[in-house]
Amino acid sequence: xxxxxxxxxxxxxxxxxxxxxxxxxxxxxxxxxxxxxxxxxxxxxxxxxxxxxxxxxxxxxxxxxxxxxxxxxxxxxxxxxxxxxxxxxxxxxxxxxxxxxxxxxxxxxxxxxxxxxxxxxxxxxxxxxxxxxxxxxxxxxxxxxxxxxxxxxxxxxxxxx
Amino acid sequence: xxxxxxxxxxxxxxxxxxxxxxxxxxxxxxxxxxxxxxxxxxxxxxxxxxxxxxxxxxxxxxxxxxxxxxxxxxxxxxxxxxxxxxxxxxxxxxxxxxxxxxxxxxxxxxxxxxxxxxxxxxxxxxxxxxxxxxxxxxxxxxxxxxxxxxxxxxxxxxxxx
Amino acid sequence: xxxxxxxxxxxxxxxxxxxxxxxxxxxxxxxxxxxxxxxxxxxxxxxxxxxxxxxxxxxxxxxxxxxxxxxxxxxxxxxxxxxxxxxxxxxxxxxxxxxxxxxxxxxxxxxxxxxxxxxxxxxxxxxxxxxxxxxxxxxxxxxxxxxxxxxxxxxxxxxxx
Numbered sequence: 463x464x465x466x467x468x469x470x471x472x473x474x475x476x477x478x479x480x481x482x483x484x485x486x487x488x489x490x491x492x493x494x495x496x497x498x499x500x501x502x503x504x505x506x507x508x509x510x511x512x513x514x515x516x517x518x519x520x521x522x523x524x525x526x527x528x529x530x531x532x533x534x535x536x537x538x539x540x541x542x543x544x545x546x547x548x549x550x551x552x553x554x555x556x557x558x559x560x561x562x563x564x565x566x567x568x569x570x571x572x573x574x575x576x577x578x579x580x581x582x583x584x585x586x587x588x589x590x591x592x593x594x595x596x597x598x599x600x601x602x603x604x605x606x607x608x609x610x611x612x613x614x615x616x617x618x619x620x621x622x623x
Numbered sequence: 624x625x626x627x628x629x630x631x632x633x634x635x636x637x638x639x640x641x642x643x644x645x646x647x648x649x650x651x652x653x654x655x656x657x658x659x660x661x662x663x664x665x666x667x668x669x670x671x672x673x674x675x676x677x678x679x680x681x682x683x684x685x686x687x688x689x690x691x692x693x694x695x696x697x698x699x700x701x702x703x704x705x706x707x708x709x710x711x712x713x714x715x716x717x718x719x720x721x722x723x724x725x726x727x728x729x730x731x732x733x734x735x736x737x738x739x740x741x742x743x744x745x746x747x748x749x750x751x752x753x754x755x756x757x758x759x760x761x762x763x764x765x766x767x768x769x770x771x772x773x774x775x776x777x778x779x780x781x782x783x784x
Numbered sequence: 785x786x787x788x789x790x791x792x793x794x795x796x797x798x799x800x801x802x803x804x805x806x807x808x809x810x811x812x813x814x815x816x817x818x819x820x821x822x823x824x825x826x827x828x829x830x831x832x833x834x835x836x837x838x839x840x841x842x843x844x845x846x847x848x849x850x851x852x853x854x855x856x857x858x859x860x861x862x863x864x865x866x867x868x869x870x871x872x873x874x875x876x877x878x879x880x881x882x883x884x885x886x887x888x889x890x891x892x893x894x895x896x897x898x899x900x901x902x903x904x905x906x907x908x909x910x911x912x913x914x915x916x917x918x919x920x921x922x923x924x925x926x927x928x929x930x931x932x933x934x935x936x937x938x939x940x941x942x943x944x945x
Contacts, residue, residue: 468779469937474646474650474782476642476643476646476784478705481798481828481829482798485796485798485827485828485944488908488929489796489929489932489933492929492930492932492933493933496930496933505646506642506646507642507704507705525715525719525722528715529719532706543829544800544829545854554847554850555912558847558851558912559912561847562911562912564908564911564912586649586725589723589725590716590719590720590723590725607649607650607653608653608657610650610653611650611653611654611657611780614779614780615630615779615780617779618779618936618937618939618940619933619936619937619942620780620781620782620942621782621796621942621943621944622646622782622783622784622944623798623944635807635811635943637803637804637807637945639866666807667803667807668803668865668866686876686880686883689876690880693867747810747886750884750886751877751880751881751884751886768810768811768814769814769818771811771814772811772814772815772818772941775940775941776791776940776941779940781941781942781943782943783807783943783944783945
């Protein structure tokens with residue numbers, strides 16, 4: 463433990479792919495279990511990971527509504543970055559992981575929140591995609607690039623996934 | 624500002640996707656606005672981001688010419704990493720961003736250059752793809768992996784995008 | 785060499801794409817040539833990079849066997865992340881690189897091993913994909929996220945590729 467307290471961790475989650483999201487949370491949870499403070503910053507496609515599975519009633523412009531339809535709704539709706547094969551590969555991977563006792567993405571997210579990992583939704587992406595906080599899972603806060611950079615300043619591990 | 628001066632930032636821009644390029648410049652510009660020195664190192668597909676939009680008259684081997692045709696020419700020609708949908712999704716995203724007052728990639732690049740962010744084109748990639756400095760936008764310099772590593776040594780935020 | 789010994793480097797290789805694998809090894813070899821200790825942590829699709837080119841006789845469940853068939857077998861079987869064009873683009877790129885005296889991925893891996901770069905295969909991915917150590921090239925060791933995080937703690941450059 464450095465005297466300077468500069469050993470926090472940050473992860474920018476840009477990707478909305480199932481496999482990359484899992485990698486991000488496995489690293490984040492590992493660091494938290496070693497007593498480190500972790501901030502995850504979800505931006506662009508990564509915001510899909512934080513969506514609630516069910517539609518939320520909010521007023522939206524037609525364009526925002528289209529984004530809402532097109533972006534996956536949360537952990538259970540994501541696809542692999544490779545070998546998706548019209549969803550078959552993703553289904554197979556989820557089944558294999560369950561069979562081999564690997565935590566699901568939903569479980570990894572729940573663990574992260576329990577461990578006090580800070581989960582930030584990129585404000586700019588929220589605006590562009592017309593997403594509202596009430597469409598995201600509980601415990602998420604909005605923030606901008608300045609907030610992320612401040613956190614990175616106190617960290618010795620900063621990843622872009 | 625650390626006494627050691629080790630709080631610079633580096634970003635390797637490997638991807639030539641519009642969305643990832645935007646993310647890279649938004650982070651870089653944010654750090655520059657906080658008074659930090661930033662080096663962006665463009666390699667592989669990322670070099671497309673730095674191409675001039677119009678063809679430049681240079682002598683090339685047939686193979687280099689093919690690369691020249693296939694790689695996008697600059698910020699205005701890039702596509703989204705997801706939801707490109709034969710260009711329709713990218714067009715839609717550009718329109719939405721403009722509508723919501725998000726700076727275009729071209730503007731972000733101009734801001735980066737104005738802020739003194741160092742923009743390096745990977746020499747090896749230039750050689751492989753047969754690109755010449757006069758085909759890239761003004762203000763770019765060529766460099767190798769050793770140069771990048773030297774810059775990273777003085778930085779506390781190093782991303783690969 | 786810093787007195788604190790905190791200037792090691794780590795690279796997580798998540799991707800199994802030829803171009804990203806090359807980028808990872810070029811950075812790693814560059815750092816090693818500057819006298820730095822480097823750890824590369826191969827996870828998810830990145831494990832393909834470490835497979836032996838020929839099938840290895842091991843007992844496997846039917847599902848593990850399917851993964852074995854689908855994942856590329858080593859450096860010579862990888863594809864570009866872009867412009868693969870049913871393999872033609874990848875072939876062209878390999879030929880151009882050879883022509884321009886850029887080291888092949890196989891050569892880069894050999895150099896990395898000669899330079900003492902630590903090559904770790906993610907234990908969880910091995911389990912999920914049913915891969916065995918004897919299916920990977922010599923000199924690789926298995927490790928988990930905790931091992932990676934320990935190495936990152938002593939490093940000032942940590943990339944996710």
